[in-house]
Structure formats: structure tokens, C-alpha cells
Amino acid sequence: MKVVVVQQDLVTAWGRGMEACWAGLLSGSPAFTEVTRFSTKAFQAHLAAQVPGLPEGGDASRVMRMLTPLLAPLAGTLPEGTLILLATTTGEVDLLEREMMSGAPSEDQSRLDVLLGRIQSTLGVTGPGRIISAACASSSVAIAQGAALIASGERDSVLVVACDAVTEFVYAGFASLMALDPEGARPFDKARKGLTVGEAAGTVWLMSEDRARRENRPSLGEVAGWGMSCDANHMTGPSRDGGGLVRAIEKALKRADLRPGNIGSVSAHGTGTLYNDSMELKAFQTVFSEKRVPVYSVKGSLGHTMGATGLIEMMVALKSMEQQVVPPSANLHEVDPEAVGWVSQHAVKVDGMNAVLSTNSGFGGVNAALVLKS
Amino acid sequence: MSAVSILGKGWINGTGWGRVVQGQQGTYGEGVGIQPWKDPELFPVPVKNMGRFDTVARMTLCACALAMRDAGWELGDGVKRDVGLIGTNEDGCLAANKAYFQDYLSGGRVLARANLFVYTLPSSPLAEAAIHFGFQGPMLYSGQPGGGLDDLLRTAVMMIDRGDASGMLAVKADAREAVAVVLGRIK
Numbered sequence: 180m181k182v183v184v185v186q187q188d189l190v191t192a193w194g195r196g197m198e199a200c201w202a203g204l205l206s207g208s209p210a211f212t213e214v215t216r217f218s219t220k221a222f223q224a225h226l227a228a229q230v231p232g233l234p235e236g237g238d239a240s241r242v243m244r245m246l247t248p249l250l251a252p253l254a255g256t257l258p259e260g261t262l263i264l265l266a267t268t269t270g271e272v273d274l275l276e277r278e279m280m281s282g283a284p285s286e287d288q289s290r291l292d293v294l295l296g297r298i299q300s301t302l303g304v305t306g307p308g309r310i311i312s313a314a315c316a317s318s319s320v321a322i323a324q325g326a327a328l329i330a331s332g333e334r335d336s337v338l339v340v341a342c343d344a345v346t347e348f349v350y351a352g353f354a355s356l357m358a359l360d361p362e363g364a365r366p367f368d369k370a371r372k373g374l375t376v377g378e379a380a381g382t383v384w385l386m387s388e389d390r391a392r393r394e395n396r397p398s399l400g401e402v403a404g405w406g407m408s409c410d411a412n413h414m415t416g417p418s419r420d421g422g423g424l425v426r427a428i429e430k431a432l433k434r435a436d437l438r439p440g441n442i443g444s445v446s447a448h449g450t451g452t453l454y455n456d457s458m459e460l461k462a463f464q465t466v467f468s469e470k471r472v473p474v475y476s477v478k479g480s481l482g483h484t485m486g487a488t489g490l491i492e493m494m495v496a497l498k499s500m501e502q503q504v505v506p507p508s509a510n511l512h513e514v515d516p517e518a519v520g521w522v523s524q525h526a527v528k529v530d531g532m533n534a535v536l537s538t539n540s541g542f543g544g545v546n547a548a549l550v551l552k553s
Numbered sequence: 554m555s556a557v558s559i560l561g562k563g564w565i566n567g568t569g570w571g572r573v574v575q576g577q578q579g580t581y582g583e584g585v586g587i588q589p590w591k592d593p594e595l596f597p598v599p600v601k602n603m604g605r606f607d608t609v610a611r612m613t614l615c616a617c618a619l620a621m622r623d624a625g626w627e628l629g630d631g632v633k634r635d636v637g638l639i640g641t642n643e644d645g646c647l648a649a650n651k652a653y654f655q656d657y658l659s660g661g662r663v664l665a666r667a668n669l670f671v672y673t674l675p676s677s678p679l680a681e682a683a684i685h686f687g688f689q690g691p692m693l694y695s696g697q698p699g700g701g702l703d704d705l706l707r708t709a710v711m712m713i714d715r716g717d718a719s720g721m722l723a724v725k726a727d728a729r730e731a732v733a734v735v736l737g738r739i740k
Binding site for chain 2: 218221268269272275276279280285287289290291292295296307308309310311312313314320324327328330331333347348351352353354355356407408409410411412413414415423426430434542543544545
């Protein structure tokens with residue numbers, strides 16, 4: 180059973196919707212701004228990719244302020260039995276921050292199941308829901324799980340909702356790992372020093388091709404293959420040889436019944452950390468040893484949006500196929516010698532691109548790969 | 554190809570532990586049983602940095618070791634396995650989140666502790682288990698309101714059936730109790 184995307188929406192540091200995001204990506208510029216919501220004085224970096232124009236004040240968490248405009252148009256439109264998969268790492272952790280900083284008694288409002296309940300309530304559904312969390316591969320793993328359920332015939336409609344926010348909680352944590360680049364993330368750059376924390380939210384509605392056709396819904400692309408793996412190596416660092424990512428990619432290609440030569444471009448995780456980007460390049464050089472493919476990262480533009488990143492990157496990859504254009508790796512000044520011939524500061528026109536790969540990796544050595552077809 | 558079966562099941566709580574298929578159990582009372590994390594049969598190779606693990610991560614590792622031993626798997630052989638891990642619990646990582654942020658606040662909001670930050674992901678205890686036992690299959694946290702081990706087992710069986718991994722461990726681990734099930738095909 181083929182799995183197709185019938186609807187998608189997102190909000191990123193470039194604002195609401197794919198058109199704004201795509202234009203921002205093609206500009207090759209970072210959407211980074213100074214963090215003012217909390218003090219970053221004690222940290223090595225002060226930039227983040229923050230969603231502009233969110234309503235301030237009130238009790239709602241930052242992720243719900245991002246999500247509500249995306250979910251509201253879907254309210255009442257989801258068929259009964261649609262499975263809601265929530266992909267996130269820290270969800271509404273800003274509620275916990277508020278609670279702990281004010282000394283108020285704990286109401287545990289930052290629990291992920293509470294957030295799932297809020298999402299279901301905004302959508303007006305009472306049906307099944309699950310939280311999927313796999314570090315920074317959370318949303319690509321959620322897409323994989325949703326697609327697998329549809330492909331096996333167990334479900335025919337799955338809505339994947341992904342979100343994470345820039346919070347003091349997360350920013351201080353990445354600062355403690357010395358993982359932030361003071362000049363902003365520069366994926367695949369020779370001088371890269373780390374990531375820039377970003378925030379985003381998105382929805383991707385997956386459906387069986389049969390149901391989509393029956394209901395005259397447009398197909399925005401197909402989730403043709405998926406693969407997941409774990410390096411089983413280190414908690415915060417990837418395996419140096421990229422072997423874990425290679426296994427995930429090979430599984431995804433096999434499921435899609437495609438060969439590496441069929442892939443037109445690769446949306447890399449590309450965080451801008453020394454080890455991640457190097458590991459990925461080794462993996463891509465292994466898989467695509469016969470023919471190089473254009474590789475890009477959106478994180479020099481959109482920041483690292485953590486649990487949302489896989490979903491946002493999947494939507495960008497679909498847009499890339501629609502436009503037959505590989506977006507530039509933003510904020511890239513001097514290409515790392517390992518990446519020469521693979522990544523570019525410029526958009527690249529690629530004709531006949533009808534299958535692409537999108538990969539994510541995260542803490543604990545988790546890897547996920549998605550193969551998407553137009 | 555044989556059907557996917559439960560090959561082993563282990564549990565641990567505040568007073569004891571058990572291996573269900575082998576029908577073994579023990580308590581922590583004096584002279585009655587050995588604590589799993591001190592049992593060289595379960596951990597012939599010491600767990601690196603176990604001292605800095607949070608409680609849920611320790612419980613996860615113990616439950617996994619008990620279940621694997623129950624299934625007759627070799628432990629500590631250093632072999633990487635095509636085995637996946639899927640986990641759940643009641644609270645995600647709420648306790649770890651509180652511990653990390655309280656520590657950060659107590660320090661004057663200047664420096665967070667990386668050792669506490671790494672457990673602020675629901676999947677972190679599973680990652681520690683994957684690293685120690687060499688599990689190279691999929692690894693994910695799958696929380697479901699009102700859901701328990703049954704939902705997890707169903708998903709794990711599906712994942713083996715569709716070739717995501719040749720075996721899976723399904724783990725429900727909280728700070729007070731943990732249970733792990735080894736699933737795979739009987740050879």
C-alpha cells in the first residue's frame with residue numbers, strides 16, 4: 180500500500196507556511212536573531228532561530244502558540260480513527276520552567292501526554308494518539324511509524340504533529356555541552372563550531388493512496404521508504420564512521436525498492452557540529468560511492484529545531500522535488516574539504532529529480548532515513 | 554519463517570526481580586537475593602558510567618539484562634546485535650527534567666550540567682541500554698495515554714515482521730519498577 184502526503188503545514192523562523200520557508204532557504208541567509216526572552220549572558224552563544232510574531236503573554240506554551248494556527252484549520256476535517264502521532268523532545272517544557280521559577284506547586288503540565296491531549300482537543304478528536312520521541316530524529320521516526328502502519332493496512336490516515344521550542348531549558352543544556360556556535364550554525368563549513376537552537380512546528384497528514392484517491396485528495400508526495408538504526412556507540416556523539424546511518428539509509432532504499440543512483444538529492448541532518456557533519460559525509464560517501472548527489476542542510480538557516488526537524492526537512496525535500504531545485508546550505512562560507520563536491524552555498528537546479536533522501540541523527544546514536552518520491 | 558514469539562521477560566521493582574520464562578525470582582532481603590546491578594551473570598561487563606545514570610536508565614538496563622538472560626542470550630560478549638528497543642513509561646522524563654532544571658536554577662542560571670541534560674529526553678534510558686548491550690536496530694520512545702506494555706508489544710511484533718530488526722526489546726520503565734520483554738523468532 181502506497182503512503183502519500185495529502186496535507187502539510189509548518190511554521191519556522193521564516194514565518195508561517197512553506198512559501199516563506201522556501202524563499203528564506205533560497206536566500207541562503209540564516210534566520211537567526213538574538214535571544215531576548217531569557218538571558219544568554221552566561222552562555223557562549225546568543226543566537227537562535229525563533230518564530231516571529233507569536234502572541235506573547237497568556238498561559239499557553241510556546242509550542243501550542245506555534246501549533247494552534249496549524250491545527251485549527253484541520254479541526255473537524257480528520258476522518259474518524261485518524262491516528263495522531265506527536266513528535267517532540269521537550270514539548271511544553273517552558274511550562275515547567277515557569278512553574279519551577281515561580282516556586283508554584285507542580286501541576287506537571289509539561290508532561291508530553293498532556294500536550295498530546297491539548298493537540299487532540301484543538302483538533303476536536305478523541306481518537307487514538309501516541310507520543311514518539313527519538314531525540315533529534317523524533318519526527319522522522321514518527322513519519323516512519325505512521326507510514327509503516329498505513330503500508331501494512333493497519334491504518335489509512337495518520338496525522339504527524341511535530342514541535343519544539345527555543346527555551347532556556349534547552350539552550351542552557353546545549354551550552355553545557357559546548358555545542359553552540361557563537362557565530363551561528365555553519366553546517367559543512369570548514370570552520371563550523373556547533374549548532375544554533377531553533378524552533379518550529381509542523382503537521383504532515385499521511386494517507387493510504389487508495390483512500391486519498393477515493394476522497395479526491397491531492398498527493399503532495401509519497402513516503403516510499405524508511406529505515407531506523409542505532410549506533411550503539413555513545414550518548415552524545417555519533418559513530419565516527421557513519422556505519423549506523425548507512426544501515427538506516429540502506430533499509431530505507433530497500434523498502435522503497437530504489438538504488439542509490441535513483442536518489443536526486445539528500446537533505447542531511449547537518450547540525451553544524453564537527454562530528455555530526457563529518458559522520459554524515461562518511462555515510463553519504465559510502466552509500467553514494469558510484470555517483471555523487473547534491474547534499475544540503477537547512478540548519479544554517481532554520482537552526483536545529485530538534486523534535487520538529489525531520490518533519491520540516493521532509494516538507495522542504497518535497498518542495499525541492501516539486502521545484503526541481505536543491506536549496507543551498509545556508510551560512511556556508513568555506514566548504515569543509517570532506518564536503519567539497521557534495522554541498523553548495525548556491526541553489527542547484529536538478530532535472531528529473533523524483534526521489535530524494537532525508538536523514539536525521541540524534542543523541543544516543545539514533546538514526547532515521549526517509550526516501551520520498553514525487 | 555517462524556512467528557514472532559516472546560523469548561524472555563524480566564522485571565525489577567523496589568523489593569525484587571524476576572525472570573518469567575525461567576521461573577526465577579529473588580528479593581533483596583538479607584541473604585535472599587542479589588541485586589541485579591551487582592549480579593555478574595547479568596552484567597559480566599560493568600556498565601560504563603552507570604553511576605551517572607538517572608534512576609529510570611538504571612531500571613531500564615536491569616530489566617533488559619533480566620529479560621535477555623531469561624531468553625538465554627549471551628551478555629557481555631561485546632557483539633553488536635540487530636535488535637531494536639521500544640520503550641514507554643508513565644511520565645516520559647519529567648523527573649529528569651525537574652532534576653536538571655532545579656540544578657540549573659540552584660546554580661544561579663549560569664551553568665547547566667551536561668550529565669543531567671542528557672536524560673531530559675524520553676529516549677535517553679533506551680539509548681544507554683542500546684549502547685551497553687550493542688543494540689543497533691531502531692530505538693524509540695512510544696508513549697500512549699492509558700497504554701501499557703500490550704501496545705508496545707504489538708508495535709514491536711510489527712517492527713520485526715516488517716524487517717525493521719531481527720529482534721526487539723519492549724521496555725516499560727519507571728523509577729520504581731520496570732519490565733522488559735524480548736521478542737524474536739525461535740530458531
